[in-house]
Amino acid sequence: MAEINVGLIGQGFMGRSHSNAWGQVNRYCNPAINPVMHTVAGLPGEDVEGFAKRWGWQNPSTDWKATIANPEIGLVDIVTPNFMHMPPAVAALEAGKPVACEKPIAGTLSDARQMAKLAEEKGLPTFVWFNYRRAPAVAFAHKLIKSGELGRILHVRARYLQDWAGEDVPMAWRFKKELAGSGAHGDLNAHIVDITRFVAGVEVEEICGAYAETLVKQRKVLIGGTGAGISQDELIKAGANSGDTYEDVTVDDTVAFLVRYTNGAVGTYEAARQATGHKNDNTFEINGTKGSIRFSFERMNELEYYDARLPQGVQGWSTILCTNASSHPYVANYWPDGHLIGYEHCFISQALDICNVLGGKEAVVPLPSFNDAYQTQRVLEAALLAASEKRFVKMEEVY
Amino acid sequence: MAEINVGLIGQGFMGRSHSNAWGQVNRYCNPAINPVMHTVAGLPGEDVEGFAKRWGWQNPSTDWKATIANPEIGLVDIVTPNFMHMPPAVAALEAGKPVACEKPIAGTLSDARQMAKLAEEKGLPTFVWFNYRRAPAVAFAHKLIKSGELGRILHVRARYLQDWAGEDVPMAWRFKKELAGSGAHGDLNAHIVDITRFVAGVEVEEICGAYAETLVKQRKVLIGGTGAGISQDELIKAGANSGDTYEDVTVDDTVAFLVRYTNGAVGTYEAARQATGHKNDNTFEINGTKGSIRFSFERMNELEYYDARLPQGVQGWSTILCTNASSHPYVANYWPDGHLIGYEHCFISQALDICNVLGGKEAVVPLPSFNDAYQTQRVLEAALLAASEKRFVKMEEVY
Amino acid sequence: MAEINVGLIGQGFMGRSHSNAWGQVNRYCNPAINPVMHTVAGLPGEDVEGFAKRWGWQNPSTDWKATIANPEIGLVDIVTPNFMHMPPAVAALEAGKPVACEKPIAGTLSDARQMAKLAEEKGLPTFVWFNYRRAPAVAFAHKLIKSGELGRILHVRARYLQDWAGEDVPMAWRFKKELAGSGAHGDLNAHIVDITRFVAGVEVEEICGAYAETLVKQRKVLIGGTGAGISQDELIKAGANSGDTYEDVTVDDTVAFLVRYTNGAVGTYEAARQATGHKNDNTFEINGTKGSIRFSFERMNELEYYDARLPQGVQGWSTILCTNASSHPYVANYWPDGHLIGYEHCFISQALDICNVLGGKEAVVPLPSFNDAYQTQRVLEAALLAASEKRFVKMEEVY
């Protein structure tokens, strides 16, 4: 069986998801080419040895450049903080190696454009971890629409709502622009722009208005530490016991925008971090002339479907449990019907598709490339422009 | 028991809802003053005698001016087509009589402003039939928020989605601006602007963008008739059997807009007539710092509530069946716990509150006045302005 | 238009539902023969005049025998307490008049048998108010199964769960066998035996076990009154303020049983009054070889349907909003699509079907006769026999 050596650049939360994926893909699946967990390159100060041992990487390293340069490495996978995506990605492309990179691919639109351009020039395969595309329900929705089952697409409604950033949560790095890069918009709207482009097959033509707000404008500064690495509950308790010093939040916590697509359909987008009651509600609804679908990541194994071609008396919103090996993408790799999969399986399935593409087979559903990620980032940039200039923005204004 | 004679101006679909309400309120409830179904004034060509007999009006009339002028009439209720609301409303106010009027109160913002002004000058009670306020779940939501249970309001999401206007539905009066006055915006967004002002207690400060679209731009002209009075199914079948002549639709079928409220919260609004799978989905969600609520008129007896003050482990979206006589507004008038009420009960409860106010008691929850309806109409006008001029609009621009 | 004079025997809660139905049926519907609210005969001590005035009965009476004997009366409708159903029913049948009677038709199985027999001998139409049959979703389910859409029926699951009888609720007439006749079994299981016979078209062959329990065995005696006519909340508060005297509850509060049907299918039934969280959860599920349906009266406008003949990938539980005038029974009489109806509309629709049958037309779906009610009561009796003798019971043992 052919093999490819993977070099992982970075650790952290996403390093964990990716490591799990590279390990599990050979157990659950039969990829066209088997990934080998060759090297993980950590940042100075991280316990890269412990990480490598726990997750099964053969070689821990503290030199990402050497890792990328290592001729044994066939695929570079990048999970560093966002603003550090570009250097290793460029290095890998320059070295003629395919790259998989966490989303968003870059800290600025200009960086994203250069990365997409370089990938195109080099003719190398690039992959971005918009992992939600590979939830079986989402991949199935993509296939339904692509095969015309919903007819002409008229409406897209996408929201990504969370509630972890209540006003009692104290100041932390995520609320500082210089540390986090962006707020709810870059973190959440990025996902739903990608997912709606993917599922509904639509491209934005014009932003018809937007707001970008920071609803909780100040947060209490913790006495004795930044709160890094402790849970939200502990953070809130620590905040309650701290003094009365407040600092300004410098990222947005809610951004919404309206769009017109090139095909004449219209859409609404919203990201929020104080939408009380929503934990990870990456949700969309798409209405076509022949039917509609709805999805929420909080019930990621389900797709809701309304088929307007059925006899009128039995039309209704149908809750499809997308766990059927014969009918729903990726499921055959895991468990029998009615046995749920979770968040991590989206990553395993993306690892599978990456290996299949690198091994000469097709992905089950299209993988997002650097250019895809760049197009998505253009939409986000245009929405911010609309919000700040209080006017509509045509997509051609932003590149 | 004190009584008040009602004069109904108009018939049609809404005449039926109102007649039922005036008849039932004395059976189910004990209003402070009993309404008597004195006179219904129909338009020429309508079977006003048959209507009066069926619904229990004592006197059919074809002269609405005489009906309003009749000194026996104590309350004028108007259900004529929208563009015909103003003349009887003005006549009634000039005659010193309280008026109840269907929504929207006028065909133009200017008319609405004049009506509101006249009502204020005359110091007369006016009522607008934004009947959804009186669904027990909606009235309960209003009370919850007013008593502070949700904390500071941050987000409002309102949609009114229907799907009756698919592309196979042929041309009809509702698709002609000159006949219908407005499309989805006036018909549907009017309701959700009123309901969110009522429930969340918010007032719009700025429209942050909007689209107003006609997604189905042409419709087949029926051979042999306008399709008036036949069902949608029959209409579609008739369309299929007609020729190949098409006409332009001259009203919008979907309008969305974003807002910033005076209290710093933000909101999204959307109306659509081709949202496949939604029949009468008048729905809103409101997020506060302490909790959230959700409602859909398609499950009008239920309110969803998330209380973020509960112990974290048991926090969740709770489906409250709002049928408890001791706790939920209006329910004590109808049936025991767990026995649903329907669409018409919102009208009965509004008739009850109108009679109570006229009889010197308080309404269970506030009734919308002409001024309320005018303020709501200003928001709609501002949204259209934003859509047409492709920019943000401050509320003070529109009056 | 032909008319028939109705004589209502009794008042109370059910008198209210029936009066509303007889009044509304002429407004909403066009029955083959118009019911006239001729006479209501109350019991001594009831305010029959006030009741008649409020609900629109032309003549109040305190003599039920005279009412039945009155040659002007064409239909006798009985809403007296259960143990008082038989005398007026027999009197009406003897007088050659059709009878409508609340469920259960009699206090004992023997009485029910005699009443069914007399009705058959006289050849007169009889109707029992198992009103839930006429919820549009239930009637539609009946039609679906009858037309074979679910294939061979394999499983029936029926429950009627309420929670109003918690252990804090003090003693009241409903907990006394001599006053109430029966407990949860007679009150609740009666409904679900009828509804499953109606919807699934099944007849019980054998009771395969049962329990009949009184989970709250004693209740506090109220100081100063029986608690009649006050709400449950007030009752609980009154109980909390009363002394420490307890009395035995002498009716069951939960009864479950298992059955085998004559067609080889199997079923489970359960009634409970302390099923915390269920208000009026009259619910059933039916599984056939080609599909399944589910219903709960707490969402009476909806039917859940699973069609196993659809392509596997899109199979799911579909929530049908049964408000479509063209497709769902009875709906065309009321409101447009997506506008809910409530509890009372089941009674209006039953009044409509009764009038249609008496006027020579067909009911939309079959009306339950005295014999139907007797067959249902046989099943209940057999279940109690199984519970008390701790063995299985064949239906032929009970008659």
Place this chain on the structure above:
Amino acid sequence: MAEINVGLIGQGFMGRSHSNAWGQVNRYCNPAINPVMHTVAGLPGEDVEGFAKRWGWQNPSTDWKATIANPEIGLVDIVTPNFMHMPPAVAALEAGKPVACEKPIAGTLSDARQMAKLAEEKGLPTFVWFNYRRAPAVAFAHKLIKSGELGRILHVRARYLQDWAGEDVPMAWRFKKELAGSGAHGDLNAHIVDITRFVAGVEVEEICGAYAETLVKQRKVLIGGTGAGISQDELIKAGANSGDTYEDVTVDDTVAFLVRYTNGAVGTYEAARQATGHKNDNTFEINGTKGSIRFSFERMNELEYYDARLPQGVQGWSTILCTNASSHPYVANYWPDGHLIGYEHCFISQALDICNVLGGKEAVVPLPSFNDAYQTQRVLEAALLAASEKRFVKMEEVY
């Protein structure tokens, strides 16, 4: 870090779940003692080498006796077919080693009794893989009830419904008693008896009736093969293309029973394989005097909770997304709030608890022992006795 060598006896579907668990527990969690995947002992004819390589077992073996006897092995884990559980379990216990065994622990009640007795005599820890106990929602429900939040338990309703065995599915080993050991009862009711004992803390006193039926009595015999190892879809297609020979199904496909518990509560149980629309619907509801809970494995990350102590107006069924690291058992080992886990995580969490117990720590929630599995099997046996003798059965009759 202390380690323990695991010897896995058997492969198959469950071998896969267990192997995954033993591998992942060291990555996601920090058990008190680290499991080492030492040896997998396959049956003759199985590709044990391929299995070992894929899942990370250090040593493949075809001699289960030698594996158990190997002094390096510290824990024996058994996933052989049911009727082959006893020999390795006895061998391990005799060798003084702790045992983990798939459910049911034995093919007969007598075997189960002997195994439980031997475990007790040897004083060795035993574990049975009733893995559903460790879904976070289920473990949380157990804790809620144990801490008294639901008050006195009154009702238990448990069902395990599947639909994979429709009448078109041809004959296969699962339909043959001699090959499968049991049908729906042993397969499905075993789980829900364990789960309700665990969550509600109830013990059965009496079986109040039961049915055990084979609704699809004959199945088509495949031409050319037993259908082993092919999917249900392919099986159905193969069946459709086969001849007209049918064979008798010799196991039950639906079994229901009613119980009275020792604490006075009552319960209903049902297992079915033709409950169209249910894929893996392991579901229960428990009603207490202070609240209720509901769970379905098809939404395994959610628990529904009704708290009857809240103010009446806001009482409702609350859907708790059990993904909160601070509040819900096991979650802290996996992903952030709102990121779902799946079927396999129940096994990982059970492996974690087993390692913790063997390492001297406590399990998060109690692990089922051989004696637990024996008590559960007694209930199943008693239910079958009730069904066959058509009478109630006291638990003391069965041992």
